[in-house]
Amino acid sequence: MLNSEQHMLNVNDIHLSVHVAGPADGQPVWLLHGFPECWYSWRHQMQALAQAGYRAFAPEMRGYGASSAPMTVEAYDILTICGDIQAAMTHFGHEQVAMVGHDWGANIAWYLALLEPERVKVVSGMSVPFGGRPKRPVIDMMRERFRDRFLYILYFQEQGPAETELEADIPRTLRILMHGRPASGNGLIADKPADSRWLDDYVDPQVPPEWCPPEAFAVYVETFIDNGFHGPLNWYRNYERNWERTAHLAGKQVEQPAQFIIGDRDPVAALESITIERMPNVVPKVEQHVIERCGHWVQSQKPEEVNTLLLDFLRRHY
Known part of the structure; x- marks a missing residue:
């Protein structure tokens, strides 16, 4: 059973909820969740890190759970979100940290490594690779490539439709996104018109996956009950x-010792295959790992494998 404590911080003009576990004198390890997740997605890592003597910090990212969820789109740009974590590190007096992230949290972790080369001593990104700042906005390239096909990120761009669909039945939405099966495609890219809704062609599995037992699933659902999905979706806008x-x-370049972990069945692997291949060009010290028989929710689906890789990486470089 995870033994953690919740801290409510006033940082960067918001309230930021941070869950903390491990000895008070342990080296700090930050764990940044992605979409649509919650701090509790790191429960297995928090426990393993605490047992190994580290102090784990898992924030509820801006827009999620008990943290503030501003309405404006501009409140969720990447430097503002990084600023939340930078201010929180300062609040806790952290001079050196290990930064770990999954999905969108991985993207924040990579950018924090760029912004804080002295404080972020090592960085571990899961599921989402880092390819450096592109020559033009990625969204422009997406619009060109998927002009006539559905792409979930493009679907998210208009305020309103995605919120309405995802908030209509939050438990159903989370079950589908965790392990529902689409009629075609891989869920991120689908062979349907560009103006389709996201989840209409999914089959609801009716129960959460094995890796998310009822008590954990309840935390996920609670994360979105009060503020819905407008904050998390604004990240994409x-x-x-x-x-x-x-x-x-x-x-x-990200010059710190770095680690990248992805599941072999993660649809992001196909979507970002070129970025993964080229990542050593911008993250020269990266160690890449592919976990077999694993989808997108890598730290929850294969916690033992992830913990082994993460702890070994930290022992060698942190």
């Missing part, structure tokens, strides 16, 4: 703003 605000990071 800042591609152009992110590109504009990160001009000063163009050409920079």
